Amino acid sequence: MTAVGWPLSLDDLRMAEAIIRPQIHWTPVLTSRSLDAIAGAELHFKCENFQKGGAFKFRGASHAVLCLSDAEAANGVATHSSGNHAAALALAATLRSVPTYVVMPRTTLQVKQQAVAAFGAEITLCEPTPEAREAGLAAVQARTGAVIIHPYNDERIIAGQASVGLELLGDVRRLNTILVPVGGGGLARGVCLAVAYLSPMTRVVGVEPEVADDARRSLEAGRIIPSQNPETIADGLRTSLGDLTFQVLQEHLENIVTVSEEAIARAMRLVWERLKIVIEPSAAVTAAVALEGLGDLAGQRVGVVLSGGNADLDRLPWL
């Protein structure tokens, strides 16, 4: 059990990491000379596709579930998610024998719906808008009394995701830049905090699909501008920032780079081909920045966070 305060301290991040360590993977960092040659930079790929549940989300979900008291856990946990958080929460809850209730947009990939169902969660489908997701979740919570574990706007989740940054900084020294995908912002914020405490000279660059650039627009405008059901192949990045993530990203994120749908597909294919690993489109956005020569990375030592590997193997974006 831990009491996570605001703002999260380095001790909070380390405590969270220690709590989840027994049940998460310390994921490998892969390199490739041929991809370095294409990028003109030294790329260190942090492979969260190898995390349990196939995505970094298991870190935050584990932490949130393990932080609950037995009384809190008794009625189960509930969330809304387009997939990876839901599967991660269901898996983490199962490990503690806690029931899980999930609200998912109807547009969620079948493969992700199946993963959630396979972990024994009860699924409620909703329209693919932020409002419908929140309303659906409120209804489920009223019915079950479950504790809501928001996919990113939750300090416990963010403290868990920060372990991606702790591991990466532990494995690779003197990174000039870390590229991190920005969906709801939980991963980006966790990485920003870890970097701010442990490697302040490293800049953190957020990456979004061009067609789902709500974080870029929000940070420019100085207020949260939600996206409305953006049509990107990076299904994990269709969500909008929350107030907790917005605040820290404003402070710590160097900038946001956006990538086209074509660039995402090309980068995804190239990572599969050269690194021999399966990553999903949402993970490929960071690789796309490096491999398309964006983000001013020339000659740099770059951490590339590959957020997950739950790709739909029946529908590849380059076919």
Next chain:
Amino acid sequence: MTAVGWPLSLDDLRMAEAIIRPQIHWTPVLTSRSLDAIAGAELHFKCENFQKGGAFKFRGASHAVLCLSDAEAANGVATHSSGNHAAALALAATLRSVPTYVVMPRTTLQVKQQAVAAFGAEITLCEPTPEAREAGLAAVQARTGAVIIHPYNDERIIAGQASVGLELLGDVRRLNTILVPVGGGGLARGVCLAVAYLSPMTRVVGVEPEVADDARRSLEAGRIIPSQNPETIADGLRTSLGDLTFQVLQEHLENIVTVSEEAIARAMRLVWERLKIVIEPSAAVTAAVALEGLGDLAGQRVGVVLSGGNADLDRLPWL
């Protein structure tokens, strides 16, 4: 430099491993609870898809090239191969600034032809039969004076491939069974030798596609029965045994299990989905044995050699 004798001794295998160690990857062994549950066994996947050049072939090729004297290397090296050996040889030769000549069947995957060309090798295409390959290679050798490095019927190659076995036995103790694909038999023989010396209680089971079962038929008949251009998606396993490999496989291979084309495709997809790694059809044959309940593996601790990851990403066998 090493002088490899016949039969290969444990010292020969260890010397070969020491020679190539500076330029090969010690590839990881991955596990998956969900795949274990499907197999009803404890599976340890030896991931040669992460080897340089994307396949185990780089081990033997490196060893063969590093064993050449400067005088021998002067005119270059030549081989015939349906892909992975050719790319591996070209890469190994490039590292020593030696030219490479490759005879490839016309049916070789474009992706593998391109890989060979990218390493600077000169390619000659031929008909997809053992005879045409040998004839084409003889012509190239007569023209160039290059040293022929046969893809598997060569002691230097086999001593290099044995390092797969040395690494696997070093990483995972008390394996009951090791599943290894059988194409020309170089990898199978290398693994058989390593096991015979270091873990004689472990049985080695060879795996072939049903439609390219020349090793099974040859071992049953007691003489080499070559396959004639078999039509399997496991393109790396279309070759036939050589006399060097045949002899040792007769002695050391427990038996041969064959798998259907459908089983290969299913296993390949399942490995991609659960392990999040890209393997090619030739590598999936071993996984197919485990995941389809073949080979009497129930409750066992099993080494599953995944031989490579050079899959054609534009043509997936399940689509």
